[in-house]
Amino acid sequence: MAQITNANLVSYSPSLKVLDCTLRDGGLVNSFHFSDDFVRDLYKTCIASGIDYMEFGYKADRDIFDESEFGKWKFCKDDDIRAIVGDNDTSLKISVMADVGRTNYERDILDKSDSPIDLIRVATYINSIPTAIEMIEDAKNKGYEVSCNLMAVSKVNSEDLINGLNEIARSSTDYIYIVDSFGCFYPEQVARLTDQYVEIGDKFNKKIGMHAHNNQQLAFANTITALMHNAKILDSTVSGMGRGAGNCFTESLLSFLRNPKYKLFPMLNFVEKHIVKLKAEGNQWGYDxxxxxxxxxxxxxxxxxxxxxxxxxxxxxxxxxxxxxxx
Amino acid sequence: MAQITNANLVSYSPSLKVLDCTLRDGGLVNSFHFSDDFVRDLYKTCIASGIDYMEFGYKADRDIFDESEFGKWKFCKDDDIRAIVGDNDTSLKISVMADVGRTNYERDILDKSDSPIDLIRVATYINSIPTAIEMIEDAKNKGYEVSCNLMAVSKVNSEDLINGLNEIARSSTDYIYIVDSFGCFYPEQVARLTDQYVEIGDKFNKKIGMHAHNNQQLAFANTITALMHNAKILDSTVSGMGRGAGNCFTESLLSFLRNPKYKLFPMLNFVEKHIVKLKAEGNQWGYDxxxxxxxxxxxxxxxxxxxxxxxxxxxxxxxxxxxxxxx
Structure with a gap:
């Protein structure tokens, strides 16, 4: 087993990053129909709480999805992001997710110099890695930070996984994500998986990320397990908002992390103002x-x-x- | 760190026991006002699911608590238990909890030969260990299996804990429980604590138990962490029913354990029949x-x-x- 970090609860890892993907994963609950007020307040809250990346949604292809059926964060036009963040003259970075096969990346992902977006997260299944790598290289050439989120890894056999991870690691991506799409992993499995990802990532100077789901009420436990095994970027959503059982709670994660830059109070204010209302309006997610x-x-x-x-x-x-x- | 067991997900530990304490911890939600139908069905369900121990409630002192304010499982008279279980001619064992200072154990705990109860769980704080040991010896002399549940251990300093554990381990108790009363431990802390309990327990041939609370959505994760670190008896409640954030879900625990004797279906039937109704009636518990x-x-x-x-x-x-x- 690789060396475990954070073996005490006082130290912290300064290089650790938190990515809040409430708009993206939460958008699967309400078809991305967030009010501008919600999005603007979440943006301010992420800044105040010390969050490192805020994901605004998907860069979905308007030729594939009907714009009238979804809120604008399914498509994340740069102008819509800019209407919220202006020039984003803050320490918070902006990410979007680009699904392999459902993104017109040549057309819709502009040069970084023309965009408020910082990080492109390429989401792929094991069998679409070649296309994912094209998208990774496209985004990298345009000047972005890039991550590769290999989804549904619990369905992938060990040999394919090693081959796939090595392919991804040889690309220009900055991050490689463990994605427990079905919320089926136990912490002991996440520990072994993270060790495996880190071992391959280290060879190519790639950092490892963790994206958990809460089907077994293990999203938070699995996220901090990945952290202990040297994952360097962790996904979470406010109150765990996300499809089905939802995700790791940003509130829990912030309360766990010891880096002084992370603040819990602004997030609690946001929950009070927006999440309580969202639930009262009938939006459903969470463990069951x-x-x-x-x-x-x-x-x-x-x-x-x-x-x-x-x-x-x-x-x-x-x-x-x-x-x-x-x- | 001590040796970690269950490092794969196919093997299992035949000596592991599960204790369902729905009536006891759940009784703190509804003042023990469970219907006989609920209790009888839970008893049958525990048998069908392969649960090892079912806790019926507290042996509270009727001179201290007003019987009109609580359901009968606050007091667990032997005749009330017998009305449910008869002679309990099954593999399911019956436990009750006896709180130090709130139990007339000389009067209310009968000889094992006259009682349907198998296991007396003595609940104590660090400063009442001497009284707890008197109760442990009383129960042992009467012929019971005995556990000592040292509560609120997150408030105890390390030196006092080691001294306290050694005192308890020298008694006649069979089990010593880690009790995360306030749900404040992270899995990495539970791992270290379990190693410490096991090390002391091993010297005196005592088995270690885990009782978790779900304040941080870590009750299940902490329970299986304790298991991996050689805890041999695990507490859970149906749908996590228990005071405040509640406990480790029996459903989750059964779905995790690989011993073929544990069955999930009967438990799902019980939830469908009884827990849905209990929640609809306004009983509140669970993570928030x-x-x-x-x-x-x-x-x-x-x-x-x-x-x-x-x-x-x-x-x-x-x-x-x-x-x-x-x-």
Whole structure:
């Protein structure tokens, strides 16, 4: 096992970064229909809380997705970001996610010198790594920081994973992310996986990131486990807002980190002003038994989301259905 | 660091025990007003799920607590237990909790040969260990299995803890429990603490237990961390029912354990039939920001319970209040 950092609770890692992806993962809850007030306040809150990166959403292709069906943060036009952040003359960096196969990156990702965006996060599955690498190189050539988020890694066999990670590590990406898309990993697995990513990343000077889901109420535990195993960028969302069981809570993460630049108070104010309202308006996310069940079966959460939307509580029957349809 | 067990996800520890304390910790939510139907079904469910111990409640002193204010499981008269379990001719063992200073153990704990109870769990603070040891010896002499649950260990300094653990380990107790009363520990702390308990326990042939709270959404993570560090008995409650943020979910724990005797389906049926109803009736527990805040400050959850009961959402002001009144 690789050396574990942060073995005490007083020291901290100055090079650690936190990325708040509330708008992006949370956008999957409300189809990106956030008010400008919400987005502006979140931007101010991220600055005040010492967050390192704020993700505004996806750079989705307008030829593939109907703009009338989604809020603007599905598309993250540079002008829309600029309307919130101006020239973003702050220490907070701006990221967007670019999905392989669903982004017109040649057209929609401008040169960094013309854009308020700092970091392009290329999201890929194992079998689309060649396209991801083209997108990584495109973004790097345009002047951005770049990450590669290899999704659904819990479905990838060990040999393919090593080959895939080595391909990604040889690219120009700055970060490589562990993405527990289905919230199925236990901390001991995250520990081993992080060691593996770090070992490969170290050879090519790439930093490792962690993106967790809360299906088993382990998103926070898995995130700080990755941190202890030398992950250097951690994703979280305010109150865990995200599809299905949601994500690692930014509040929890900020309360754990000892770097004095991270502040909890502004985030609590934001929750009070905006998240309480969002929940009262009927937006649903967070841990519940159906998500536990898809998590332990390493299955996509879509059927669990439907189960909850349908107000079903026949958990045992649902587990039967999952076993019949998943394994 | 001591040797870590369960480093793979296929093997399992046959000597591991699970104790469901839904009635006891959950009783703090509804003042022990469970219907007989609930208790009888939980008993059947624990048997069907392969649970090792089911805790029925407290053996509280009727001279100290008013019987009209609480349901019967605050007092756990042997006849009330017998009305549910008969002679309990099953592999499920029955436990009760006996609080130091609030139990008339000479009078209310009968000889094992006259009782359906198998395990007496003596709950103590660090400064009442001498009385706890008297209770442990009393229960042992009467023929019971015994555990000692040293509460609020996050408030105890390291030197006192070592002295206290050695005193307890020299007694006749079978189990010594790590109790994270305020839900303030991170997994890395639980790992170190479990190693320490196991080291002392091993000298005197005592097994170590883990009782977690979910203030930081770490109850499950901390419980399986303790397991990996050789804890041999783990507490959980159905759907995490328990005071404030609640406990480790029995559902999660059963889904994690690989011993074939543990079954998830019966537990899902119980949740569907009983827990959904209990929540609909207004019983409140589970993770929320106020509990996160008392957890990170190592504070008693009482003010957080009041905050939620009062329908407050001014999290930031509450955090100020806690900082003023806690540290």
């Amino acid at each position: 038994i159906p998500y536990l069940l898809t998590g332990i079966l390493n299955a996509h959460p879509s059927s669990a989301i439907k189960f909850i939307k349908d107000n079903r509580t026949d958990y045992s029957r649902y587990y039967h259905e999952l076993l019949d349809n998943t394994l | 920001i106020p509990y996160l805040l008392t957890g990170i400050l190592n504070a008693h959850p009482s003010s957080a319970i009041k905050f939620i009961k009062d329908n407050r959402t001014d999290y930031s002001r509450y955090y100020h209040e806690l900082l003023d009144n806690t540290l």
